[in-house]
Amino acid sequence: MESADEAADCKQRVHLRPGSLRDAAPATLHLLPCEVLVSRPAPVERFFTPAVRHGADGLQVSFRGRGLRGEEVAVPPGFSGFVMVTEEMGEGLIGKLNFSGDAEDKTEKMQEPLERDFDRFIGATGSFSHFTLWGLETVPGPDAKVHKALGWPSLAAAIHAQVPED
Amino acid sequence: MAAGRDGGDLAPRQLVFLLPEHLKDVSKKTKSGLLFVKLASPRSGEGAFYLFDMCLQQLFEVKVFEEKYHSWFINQSVQSGGLLHFATPMDPLFLLLHYLIKAGKEGKYQPLDQVVVDDMFPDCALLLKFPELEKALRHVTEEKEVNSKKYYKYSSEKTLKWLLKKVSQTVAALKANNVNVGARVQSSAYFSGDQVSKDKEEDYVHYAHGLISDYIPKELSDDLSKSLKLPDPPSSIPNPPSKMPTQRRKRGK
Numbered sequence: 001m002e003s004a005d006e007a008a009d010c011k012q013r014v015h016l017r018p019g020s021l022r023d024a025a026p027a028t029l030h031l032l033p034c035e036v037l038v039s040r041p042a043p044v045e046r047f048f049t050p051a052v053r054h055g056a057d058g059l060q061v062s063f064r065g066r067g068l069r070g071e072e073v074a075v076p077p078g079f080s081g082f083v084m085v086t087e088e089m090g091e092g093l094i095g096k097l098n099f100s101g102d103a104e105d106k107t108e109k110m111q112e113p114l115e116r117d118f119d120r121f122i123g124a125t126g127s128f129s130h131f132t133l134w135g136l137e138t139v140p141g142p143d144a145k146v147h148k149a150l151g152w153p154s155l156a157a158a159i160h161a162q163v164p165e166d
Numbered sequence: 167m168a169a170g171r172d173g174g175d176l177a178p179r180q181l182v183f184l185l186p187e188h189l190k191d192v193s194k195k196t197k198s199g200l201l202f203v204k205l206a207s208p209r210s211g212e213g214a215f216y217l218f219d220m221c222l223q224q225l226f227e228v229k230v231f232e233e234k235y236h237s238w239f240i241n242q243s244v245q246s247g248g249l250l251h252f253a254t255p256m257d258p259l260f261l262l263l264h265y266l267i268k269a270g271k272e273g274k275y276q277p278l279d280q281v282v283v284d285d286m287f288p289d290c291a292l293l294l295k296f297p298e299l300e301k302a303l304r305h306v307t308e309e310k311e312v313n314s315k316k317y318y319k320y321s322s323e324k325t326l327k328w329l330l331k332k333v334s335q336t337v338a339a340l341k342a343n344n345v346n347v348g349a350r351v352q353s354s355a356y357f358s359g360d361q362v363s364k365d366k367e368e369d370y371v372h373y374a375h376g377l378i379s380d381y382i383p384k385e386l387s388d389d390l391s392k393s394l395k396l397p398d399p400p401s402s403i404p405n406p407p408s409k410m411p412t413q414r415r416k417r418g419k
Contacts, residue, residue: 011288016200016217018192021185029182030239031248040177042244075184083240084181114201114220122202125180126241149231149250151343153184156227156254158339159377162298163305163331 013119014086020123027083027126030070031146032063033136058139059132070134073146076153083126180240183251185226192221202228203289208264208381213287216261217253223296227256258293259302260381263325265290266307267383270320275310277317278303322389329378329390336374337367347373372396 030048052070053060059070075081133140140146192199199221207214217226229252236248262282269281278299284290296302300316303309305328307318340347347369371394379387 012204013289014202016202018189018199021190021192027241028239031250032237032239033235034237035235035248036237036244036246039179039243039245039247041242042239044239044242044244048239078187079184080187080190082183082185084183085178086181122181124183145233146231146250149252151345152229152231152252153254154343155336155339155345155377156252156256158336159332159381160227160255160257160260161335162257162302163328163335165301165304166327 011118013116015115015119015121016084017121017123020125021080021082021127024082024124024127027128029081029083029128029131031073031131031133033068033134033140034063034066059134061134063134067137068134069137069139070132071139071141072130073133073150074130075128076150079153081128081131082124083128084122085125087121087123177243180238180243180245181251182238182240182245182249183253185253186255189219189253192219201292203287203292205261205287205290205293206264206284208260209379209383211264211383216256218292225256225258225261225293225296226253228253257302257381258296258299259306259328261290262293262303263306263382263386266318266320267386270322273319275308275317275319277315281318322386325386326389326393329382329386330393332378333371333374333390333394336377337370340370340373345373368396 028044028049030044048061048063051061059072061068061070133144133146135141135144189200199219201218201220202215203218204213205216206212215228217228218224219226231250231252233248238245238248265282265284269276278294279291282290282293303318304324306321306325308321308324309319310317375387375391375394375396378390382390
């Protein structure tokens with residue numbers, strides 16, 4: 001999304017199709033400790049998945065000849081994981097045809113329609129409740145930055161909770 | 167940066183997102199119940215992405231976790247970057263405060279729809295739609311009612327009181343989540359083996375102040391620091407490089 005916003009102006013909205021969240025098929029995710037520079041289809045099921053071994057102390061696999069150790073990581077409680085893809089411009093126009101400004105809205109300040117010609121759409125293509133986190137040679141363990149990041153929702157809840165009035 | 171790295175993509179970019187579970191149940195009636203919009207970040211005033219649930223009128227902040235040298239395998243594909251996006255509930259008052267403070271400099275009572283106006287981020291008008299808006303505004307403004315229309319004026323005293331409550335509820339969450347808040351805790355644990363000393367109250371308050379400061383302008387953060395009686399940060403320690411550009415910009419204003 002950050003790449004989309006740099007090119008486009010700030011008035012652009014990105015609509016998340018709510019139906020896609022319900023219909024998203026389960027997806028398998030691995031977070032690798034290395035940067036693969038190009039995003040593209042890859043035969044993960046042919047090379048990576050069959051090589052994963054379940055040992056006494058976690059998972060093992062190798063990628064490009066290097067030994068990796070892994071652990072299953074759960075999505076924080078109260079949250080769901082989704083893989084989302086931005087739709088090509090134009091695809092969302094079908095939705096727009098059905099939209100005509102609500103009569104009730106006329107009295108309110110916001111008279112402009114919710115969806116606009118130049119808006120973009122994003123939809124979920126996969127869902128997950130856990131993923132496999134991989135470390136080089138050793139299991140990432142509780143000190144991994146990813147684990148700290150996964151603690152963010154519970155802190156955010158406290159920061160943004162309404163405070164009692166006096 | 168993300169754009170440059172993805173320049174040579176052969177597949178559409180896949181975003182890995184963690185969303186609150188209940189968003190799955192957003193009403194089927196609306197075609198676009200969930201909306202990502204760019205709004206002024208309350209800390210810097212620059213654009214940042216937020217997610218609106220138009221059905222329940224809730225606001226979520228979008229944060230991205232990014233660590234060097236990571237990539238995703240997603241089903242039968244590879245996605246470079248290894249980014250993990252979070253959408254977590256956000257108190258809209260932080261975003262409104264940005265406009266209230268700006269209007270407050272004029273020292274007049276004003277109707278809210280004249281305060282929350284932004285040429286750069288016109289979607290700020292969505293902030294006026296929250297159901298509990300009037301109740302929330304009482305934390306940070308003085309209000310007047312004339313001909314059944316409400317007029318508001320920013321109150322720095324009330325805002326500080328509100329922020330102190332925010333700090334104390336954040337401190338409680340830090341303790342409940344066993345967040346390690348002080349550098350000295352780590353070193354004492356390291357040297358004394360099993361005897362892990364308790365974090366000091368001051369460290370928790372300091373940490374919570376830092377977290378809240380991400381949502382308020384620098385001046386207000388300094389005032390809050392004084393109210394909390396936190397010691398001034400030692401000036402001998404240089405700022406981390408990542409914070410330098412912000413600091414320089416602030417001084418230039």
